[in-house]
Amino acid sequence: MKILVPFKSVPEPNDATVAGAAVSTPKSVINPFDEIAIEEALRIRERAEATEVVGATIGPPAIDEQIRSALAMGVDRAIRIDDSRILDPYAVARILRALVEREAPHVVIMGKQAVDDDSNQVGQMLAGLLSWPQATFASRIEFLNNKTRARCTRETDAGLEVVEVNLPAIITTDLRLNEPRYVSLPGLMKARRKPIDLLTCDELGVNVHPLTTVLSVGSPPKRAGGTRVESVEELIKKLKQEAKVL
Amino acid sequence: MDFAWSNQQRELLDAVGRFAKQQLNYDVIDNDRDGIFNREAWKKCGDFGIQGLLVPTDYGGLGTDPLTTVAALERLGYACKDNGLLFSINAHMWTAIIPLIYNGSEEQKKKYLPGLSNGTLIGGNAMSEPNSGSDAFGLSTTAIKKGSKYILNGSKIFVTNGPIADLLVVFATLDKTRGPSAISAFLVEKDSPGINVARKLEKMGLRTSPMAEVFFENCEVPEENLLGKEGGGAFLFTRSMTWERGCILASAVGSMQRLLETCIRYANERKQGGQSIGKFQLVASKIVDMKLRVESSRHMLYHYGWLSGHRKGVYLESAMTKLHISDSWVKCCEDAIQIHGGYGYMTEYEVERELRDAIASKLYSGTSEIQRNIVASMLGL
Amino acid sequence: MAESLILIEHDRQQVKRTSLHAITLARQLGGEYGLLVLGHGLSGIAASLASYGASAVIVADDPALTEPLADRYAAVIAEVARKRGADTILGTSSTFSKDILPRVAALLDAPMLTDLVGIEKIEGSISYRRPINAGSMFAMVRLEGGRRVLTARATAFDAPLGDAAPCPITRFDFDPTSLPNGIQFISREERKSDRPDLTEARVVVSGGRPLKDKETFERVVGGLADALGGAIGATRAAVDAGMAPNDYQIGQTGKVVAPELYIALGISGAIQHLAGIKDSRIIVAINKDPDAPIFQVATYGLVGDLHQIVPKFVESIRQA
Numbered sequence: 001m002k003i004l005v006p007f008k009s010v011p012e013p014n015d016a017t018v019a020g021a022a023v024s025t026p027k028s029v030i031n032p033f034d035e036i037a038i039e040e041a042l043r044i045r046e047r048a049e050a051t052e053v054v055g056a057t058i059g060p061p062a063i064d065e066q067i068r069s070a071l072a073m074g075v076d077r078a079i080r081i082d083d084s085r086i087l088d089p090y091a092v093a094r095i096l097r098a099l100v101e102r103e104a105p106h107v108v109i110m111g112k113q114a115v116d117d118d119s120n121q122v123g124q125m126l127a128g129l130l131s132w133p134q135a136t137f138a139s140r141i142e143f144l145n146n147k148t149r150a151r152c153t154r155e156t157d158a159g160l161e162v163v164e165v166n167l168p169a170i171i172t173t174d175l176r177l178n179e180p181r182y183v184s185l186p187g188l189m190k191a192r193r194k195p196i197d198l199l200t201c202d203e204l205g206v207n208v209h210p211l212t213t214v215l216s217v218g219s220p221p222k223r224a225g226g227t228r229v230e231s232v233e234e235l236i237k238k239l240k241q242e243a244k245v246l
Numbered sequence: 247m248d249f250a251w252s253n254q255q256r257e258l259l260d261a262v263g264r265f266a267k268q269q270l271n272y273d274v275i276d277n278d279r280d281g282i283f284n285r286e287a288w289k290k291c292g293d294f295g296i297q298g299l300l301v302p303t304d305y306g307g308l309g310t311d312p313l314t315t316v317a318a319l320e321r322l323g324y325a326c327k328d329n330g331l332l333f334s335i336n337a338h339m340w341t342a343i344i345p346l347i348y349n350g351s352e353e354q355k356k357k358y359l360p361g362l363s364n365g366t367l368i369g370g371n372a373m374s375e376p377n378s379g380s381d382a383f384g385l386s387t388t389a390i391k392k393g394s395k396y397i398l399n400g401s402k403i404f405v406t407n408g409p410i411a412d413l414l415v416v417f418a419t420l421d422k423t424r425g426p427s428a429i430s431a432f433l434v435e436k437d438s439p440g441i442n443v444a445r446k447l448e449k450m451g452l453r454t455s456p457m458a459e460v461f462f463e464n465c466e467v468p469e470e471n472l473l474g475k476e477g478g479g480a481f482l483f484t485r486s487m488t489w490e491r492g493c494i495l496a497s498a499v500g501s502m503q504r505l506l507e508t509c510i511r512y513a514n515e516r517k518q519g520g521q522s523i524g525k526f527q528l529v530a531s532k533i534v535d536m537k538l539r540v541e542s543s544r545h546m547l548y549h550y551g552w553l554s555g556h557r558k559g560v561y562l563e564s565a566m567t568k569l570h571i572s573d574s575w576v577k578c579c580e581d582a583i584q585i586h587g588g589y590g591y592m593t594e595y596e597v598e599r600e601l602r603d604a605i606a607s608k609l610y611s612g613t614s615e616i617q618r619n620i621v622a623s624m625l626g627l
Numbered sequence: 628m629a630e631s632l633i634l635i636e637h638d639r640q641q642v643k644r645t646s647l648h649a650i651t652l653a654r655q656l657g658g659e660y661g662l663l664v665l666g667h668g669l670s671g672i673a674a675s676l677a678s679y680g681a682s683a684v685i686v687a688d689d690p691a692l693t694e695p696l697a698d699r700y701a702a703v704i705a706e707v708a709r710k711r712g713a714d715t716i717l718g719t720s721s722t723f724s725k726d727i728l729p730r731v732a733a734l735l736d737a738p739m740l741t742d743l744v745g746i747e748k749i750e751g752s753i754s755y756r757r758p759i760n761a762g763s764m765f766a767m768v769r770l771e772g773g774r775r776v777l778t779a780r781a782t783a784f785d786a787p788l789g790d791a792a793p794c795p796i797t798r799f800d801f802d803p804t805s806l807p808n809g810i811q812f813i814s815r816e817e818r819k820s821d822r823p824d825l826t827e828a829r830v831v832v833s834g835g836r837p838l839k840d841k842e843t844f845e846r847v848v849g850g851l852a853d854a855l856g857g858a859i860g861a862t863r864a865a866v867d868a869g870m871a872p873n874d875y876q877i878g879q880t881g882k883v884v885a886p887e888l889y890i891a892l893g894i895s896g897a898i899q900h901l902a903g904i905k906d907s908r909i910i911v912a913i914n915k916d917p918d919a920p921i922f923q924v925a926t927y928g929l930v931g932d933l934h935q936i937v938p939k940f941v942e943s944i945r946q947a
Binding site: 013070088089090093109112113115116117118119120121122123124125126127128129131132133134135136137139151154155156157158159160161162163164165166169174175176210211212214215216217218219220223225226227228229230231232233235236238239243244 | 665696697698701721722723725726727728729730731732733734737738739740741742754758759760761764765766767769770771773784789799807808809810811812813814815816817818826842855861863866867872873874879880882887888905906909911922923924925926927928929930936939940943944947
């Protein structure tokens with residue numbers, strides 16, 4: 001079974017714990033949810049249910065570092081679709097559709113959302129374009145019936161839900177699916193010998209342009225800091241009299 | 247002179263930093279207080295590839311050059327707050343792995359280096375004795391050849407990793423009357439008959455790195471475990487000590503950088519009399535001096551690392567590097583406590599522990615006094 | 628102007644009230660809108676939607692739609708949109724709409740924007756405002772193309788008034804045998820609770836990792852929530868540690884809430900958590916660490932041990 005894991009290079013999620021704080025490190029990493037997807041694919045291969053894990057990403061040469069991280073984790077082969085534009089989820093989904101048709105994987109596992117854009121759309125759009133089943137926000141994945149179906153536990157607003165999907169299918173990963181392994185130095189060394197295939201949209205036969213334009217980006221209005229209280233009594237008094245919420 | 251890292255080096259260093267930050271900072275305050283060695287963290291480092299950085303790939307290591315190695319250890323020191331764990335890793339690398347690489351027979355290398363590289367085997371050395379510290383070659387532990395074995399008798403103190411080591415490089419003399427030329431090195435496995443790893447020693451700092459006294463009472467060592475030649479021990483020790491001096495404080499440079507950033511953050515956030523204490527010149531000045539110490543330490547470290555890969559004689563540079571970084575580290579830690587005021591004294595803030603850990607750096611691998619003697623003699627005085 | 632189509636969510640018994648907030652967005656966009664519900668046995672639910680000023684309530688009612696399977700629902704929604712000439716599909720952000728609407732967008736060859744918090748009309752074109760980077764920034768975005776799919780963040784739009792004259796309720800006919808069969812529903816955990824829904828509650832009490840374990844979490848956080856008649860929330864750390872189920876999680880990848888009163892117990896204030904609570908009217912933070920970032924956004928902050936403070940708090944409320 002071949003697993004395709006599309007992943008995105010994103011700015012490292014900020015360590016700063018107050019909204020609006022300046023970002024001090026412009027480092028890029030693999031989107032954390034996609035890292036979870038890569039980890040799951042590797043585990044599936046390690047228990048001999050898959051034979052190949054292929055990573056794929058869209059971007060300029062600068063993201064090769066993230067591709068090598070994916071290879072260092074254990075991905076067998078990686079594909080970079082060379083495109084320096086800022087793409088919206090629908091453009092990404094259309095490019096990935098062409099890639100899926102070319103690679104013919106048995107299952108696509110990918111992160112549910114990118115932590116910079118927070119859209120949570122690509123997996124579902126890709127499934128719609130391919131007319132494939134989808135299982136989103138998966139916290140557990142098992143293969144059944146000689147790998148013709150996958151049973152997935154999904155994290156929803158109402159709690160956990162279990163569905164089964166026929167393969168091939170798109171599965172998007174949620175936080176608690178697994179804890180990704182760290183890139184090891186031996187892995188990094190091995191990664192240097194693994195191939196990164198370069199493709200263009202032309203070679204994929206796809207000509208898309210994003211339908212979304214970002215006009216501006218700004219900070220939200222800062223929430224004014226409040227006051228410290230010294231005791232429960234004082235807190236309750238303020239909640240009743242000042243805030244009028246109790 | 248190109249001061250830039252290559253892409254490959256940068257990837258490696260970033261991977262080290264990310265790994266250490268996420269995996270090696272659990273329970274440090276508690277483990278320091280209770281003197282507990284974090285075996286799980288050691289194993290993770292082994293799986294990650296730290297212990298095997300310098301080991302040739304033929305023996306299961308990564309074959310990394312010395313400059314990249316010290317930079318990786320610096321990054322490790324920056325991202326990992328457990329100085330004791332790093333001390334144990336360093337002891338393992340410089341006192342067990344290096345002697346094997348340079349003086350081990352093919353059989354010995356094949357037998358021990360793979361396990362030492364991935365951390366499944368823990369190594370250390372036993373050199374110092376109750377009556378011989380700085381005067382290392384004044385040791386009294388004896389080794390007598392009997393048939394196909396060497397019989398060791400004596401006691402060793404300050405054996406880092408003693409309680410957990412699978413393999414110790416033990417220095418003993420074949421004939422006390424012949425001085426250093428009779429000293430030999432032996433590979434002694436942990437359950438050898440006659441070896442007695444005694445009580446764990448309680449230390450001021452580096453408390454997560456276990457240390458013990460080790461007694462040899464007619465301890466039997468097979469002759470194939472002689473490391474190098476009979477009488478080659480002093481030379482072997484000097485060579486591995488040159489490596490150790492240059493490299494053992496690489497992680498200290500990282501620790502200093504972390505302390506510097508902590509102090510800057512604190513100086514900006516802590517307000518007294520209506521302004522950040524960083525605006526007070528007496529505080530700012532200390533931080534400036536910290537910055538200078540970090541930079542000069544780093545430059546000496548990298549220069550040593552580069553020289554080590556390009557030239558054979560680095561005896562002078564290794565002594566200077568160790569001397570300068572240890573002095574700098576202790577001074578940085580003192581200043582960091584001062585800047586943090588009362589909070590700097592509290593274990594919860596993890597600043598006081600840095601000083602307790604740093605002070606030993608002026609003692610191990612040759613005291614600062616010994617380093618000064620070395621430099622003085624190398625300067626022709 | 629073509630009609631908008633709003634996907635309304637329900638739990639088979641009644642409409643999920645937060646899903647109505649998309650109607651407010653539709654009203655801001657202007658033009659007519661239809662309300663769409665899918666499922667089985669929907670007459671009561673459909674009737675409850677008649678007074679929201681829609682041009683129609685459209686009901687797709689069939690046993691094949693008993694469970695919200697994304698491939699089936701998306702297929703029907705796309706068909707409704709095409710038949711009615713709807714060029715804008717709307718919903719309120721939830722795992723339900725996030726699962727289904729992007730697939731609808733692909734079927735309609737349309738771009739999609741999630742979690743809108745507002746719109747602006749400048750010189751005849753519409754700009755949409757949405758959070759990015761865990762809500763630490765906001766982007767103003769424009770869309771091209773003849774169709775679009777949008778989800779609204781419930782906390783950013785008021786609940787619509789339901790006082791309009793009733794509109795027709797129309798049944799949407801489709802061929803259930805033509806629906807995809809790729810997804811099968813197996814099971815769902817049903818947890819009954821007397822507490823209000825987390826996204827609708829007036830008061831939310833949330834706990835972080837210092838709550839130690841499941842029993843302590845339920846006792847302390849639940850105890851205070853019950854004393855205040857509120858709902859329970861949790862940080863990702865608490866859910867990861869098994870102290871609370873995933874549907875309690877508040878934050879960038881969990882739920883976004885904006886209650887009148889949000890009480891954070893033992894929560895440090897990581898940016899990913901703040902993303903889910905910033906629009907709460909009053910935030911109270913109780914934490915042992917005086918430097919915890921949450922104190923920078925809390926209306927009232929109390930430094931201390933929550934295990935000592937919360938029982939006193941509960942006691943005082945009970946006495947009042």
